[in-house]
Each structure stands twice: as structure tokens, then as C-alpha cells.
Amino acid sequence: MTDTETDPRTGGRPSPLLAGVGGPRSGYDVERVRKDFPILARRVHDDRPLVYLDSAASSQKPTRVLDAERDYYELHNANVHRGIHTLAEEATALYENARDKLAAFIGAPRRDEIVFAKNSSEALNLVAYAMSNAATSGPEAERFRLGPGDEVAITEMEHHSNLVPWQMLCRRTGATLRWIGITDDGRLDLSNLDQVINERTKLVSFVHQSNILGTVNPVATLVARAREVGALVVLDGSQSVPHMPVDVVALDVDFLAFTGHKMCGPTGIGVLWGRGELLAAMPPFLGGGEMIELVTMESSTYADPPHRFEAGTPMIAQAVGLGAAVDYLTDLGMDAIAAHEHDVTAYALEQLTAVPGLRIIGPTDAVDRGGAVSFVLTGSDGRALHPHDVGQLLDELGIAVRVGQHCARPVCLRFGVPATTRASFHLYSTRSEVGALVEGLGHVGRFFGT
Structure with a gap:
């Protein structure tokens, strides 16, 4: 199939892989971006909206990527470099x-x-x-x-x-x-x-x-x-x-x-x-x-x-x-993506710093800093809450974060903590999700009486 031939599976439209799809967008509209990611519309525990703050572990996939893989398998699947068909x-x-x-x-x-x-x-x-x-x-x-x-x-x-x-x-x-x-x-x-x-x-x-x-x-x-x-x-x-x-x-x-x-x-x-x-x-x-x-x-x-x-x-x-x-x-533009993530990260650092008992592990300002924010929570008795407990309670609210050593144990040893809770942001993250995280951490604090 050439880029001018049509795809019978799509009712005569060109194959997305060989003809290309979409084009550059003007401006950066995060709500519009989010519509490209089907999983972000999911509801989880008790029909709560998913707040996905684990992109440093793995990002979500836009429809464009899902369609490209499916199109390859449905229309073009073969081994490479070895055939003339x-x-x-x-x-x-x-x-x-x-x-x-x-x-x-x-x-x-x-x-x-x-x-x-x-x-x-x-x-x-x-x-x-x-x-x-x-x-x-x-x-x-x-x-x-x-x-x-x-x-x-x-x-x-x-x-x-x-x-x-x-x-x-x-x-x-x-x-x-x-x-x-x-x-x-x-x-x-x-x-x-x-x-x-x-x-x-x-x-x-x-x-x-x-x-x-x-x-x-x-x-x-x-x-x-x-x-x-x-x-x-x-x-x-x-x-x-x-x-x-x-x-x-x-x-x-x-x-x-x-x-x-x-x-x-x-x-x-x-x-x-x-x-x-x-x-x-x-x-x-x-x-x-x-x-x-x-x-x-x-x-x-x-x-x-x-x-x-x-x-x-x-x-x-x-x-x-x-x-x-x-x-x-x-098409989104890496400069625009970086600027958006910088804004969300700066807002998150500002909001998280105000959470009682929370200590950020890493830079507390957004200068030369990306959107992975690791932290530990300390209760009113001065004892650190285990990140697994923090993560589990946040998950019950629909908030997905990462807990543990993040495959960086020497860092945890350097800062004297067994593990951390990490929220991480990407091109589809929003300030409102940061707000949900902060509210969720308040719930965690109340649960443990901090």
C-alpha cells in the first residue's frame, strides 16, 4: 500500500501509518490533549475519576499510538529486511x-x-x-x-x-x-x-x-x-x-x-x-x-x-x-510540553511544601528540575508514615502515585529514608490533579491522626 492507496478497513480512508495522521496544533490546550488519552477518562474505586501521577514510571498512550500498532498488525504485519513481498x-x-x-x-x-x-x-x-x-x-x-x-x-x-x-x-x-x-x-x-x-x-x-x-x-x-x-x-x-x-x-x-x-x-x-x-x-x-x-x-x-x-x-x-x-x-511541540510541565511542577512544589509533615526529597524549587516529586510524610508523633500506606490510601481516592525506592536505592540511603512516595507529571497532567493530590494527602493525614 502506498501513501495514496486506501485502507479497506477504514472505509476507504488512507492507512494512518502510511499516509500520516493529524497535524501540528496551535497553542497548548491540556484539556484537549487529555482527550487523546482514553485511559484518562477511566473511573476507578467507587466511580472516582482516575488521577494518574505515575508518568515517571510509564506514560499513558494517545489514541494515535494505539491506532498505529493496531494498523500495523491488521494491514502490514510481516518480518523486516528479509522479504520481497x-x-x-x-x-x-x-x-x-x-x-x-x-x-x-x-x-x-x-x-x-x-x-x-x-x-x-x-x-x-x-x-x-x-x-x-x-x-x-x-x-x-x-x-x-x-x-x-x-x-x-x-x-x-x-x-x-x-x-x-x-x-x-x-x-x-x-x-x-x-x-x-x-x-x-x-x-x-x-x-x-x-x-x-x-x-x-x-x-x-x-x-x-x-x-x-x-x-x-x-x-x-x-x-x-x-x-x-x-x-x-x-x-x-x-x-x-x-x-x-x-x-x-x-x-x-x-x-x-x-x-x-x-x-x-x-x-x-x-x-x-x-x-x-x-x-x-x-x-x-x-x-x-x-x-x-x-x-x-x-x-x-x-x-x-x-x-x-x-x-x-x-x-x-x-x-x-x-x-x-x-x-x-x-506536533504538540517539545518546547510547549516542557513549559506546561514546568508550570504544573512549580505549582505542585508550592502546594506540597504547605502540607503538614511533608518533606520533599530533592530540589524544592522548579529551577533545573523536572516533574518527578518524591516526598516523605511524618505523623504528629514524629514518625514517618510508610510510603506503601500513603500510596494505598491515595489509590482508594483514585490517585495513582509510585511508592518505594524507585530503582534508586543509593539516593534513599543518602537521604536516610527507606522509601518515598513519588508524584510525577507529564504533558497531560493538570493543576487540578495536583489539587486532588494535596487533598488526598490531607485525608491520609487525618486517617493517621497527624
């Missing part, structure tokens, strides 16, 4: 078109710098395991080799996805893991930056926006220091790419990892962007079909990036859905 060619075109959209979305100079993975965790592990595999690769992989005496630098506010892979890499190679600490107000403590990132540092990996503190980190400062010592830079964009304009050229990093399900796309797909010359020198992570060039019983050679890193049948429908999510975000 119509469905295979359509599936391949849709899959690779999604790659083009993602390259444009983050300002990548080349489409072949976009590698599909199943999530940010796999994307980060891809880099970590490629560095392990470099030990048995050719001289072109020298930049990725680690051994005793070499160091990897991260921060104390990392998600486990950007901590555990580097711990494992250091154990495999004998390298040393170093980290930048956190100040009392939830910012990076850069007082010893030159000692943590030093002449032995081979790689620096850090989060762009913290999933637990909401902190937006000073990328330029960290990149500048890494460049001084010749270290590679990996940026975890899981919480930034969905919420603000991101340009990899302007950021000047070497790798960027992010995930589809936090940016209104499907689960099961993420992205690793890497500089083309680095991807070309990196050894593969997984072996199998699709990632090879020539295979004999004795040895194999590998395909050029990005296919070198996409072994086996890829996440085709998910890539198509992620491409639709990129279209949706682009």
Missing part, C-alpha cells in the same frame, strides 16, 4: 521510517546512529557489554577496552539501570567505579569533580534528569570535564527525552539512552543513540540473525551499525508505535 516491504519501510523519525527527534546527524533496544536498561547494557567484548576485538575497539587501573565515573543519583551495568563491567574488567555525590538539596556535589573524573577515567555515565529527585543535571559541565581527560560520555535520557527538547549535537555526548514507554510510546522498545564512528568501532552485544555480514562454520563478520546491534527479529510493531508517539510529541 508486499507486506515485508511495507513492514520494513514502517520500521525504518520510525528510525528516521527518532533521528530527527533528537537531532541525530545520521539515521544509522539510532539503535533499537527493548528499553533504556538494554541500551545501557549494550554499551557496557560492548566494552567488555572489546577485549577480544580488533585494534579499532581500543577506545572501549577497560582493565585494572581504568575508571568509570557515574553519580549517586543514578537509576539502577545506569548503576548496575557499570558495577558489572568493572567486576568483569578489573576497572574501578567512582561516583559524584549529592548535596542536601538534591543537586550533584561537584566540589570534587576533578578527582572523580580524572586521567584514569575511560567513561562517564550519568542521568540527564533524575527519576527520583527530579534534578536536571548540568550536562555541559560534566561533558567538559570528561573531554579534558578523553573519557567517553553516556547520558541516560529516560526522564528527559519525553519531557524537553533534546539535541544530541548540542549536548555533545557520545551515547544517549532512552525508552519508548515513558514518551507516550509502547512498552518493549527503547533507543541507543551513538556517534557513528563509535558505533562502527564497537563490537556487538548479542549474536544471531540480522546482525551478521558473512557466516561460516569457523567465524562470522558483522553488519554495519545499526543492524550490528539488533540481533534477531526486532520490535517491529513497537517501533511503529514509537514513531507515532514521536509524531504526536512533535
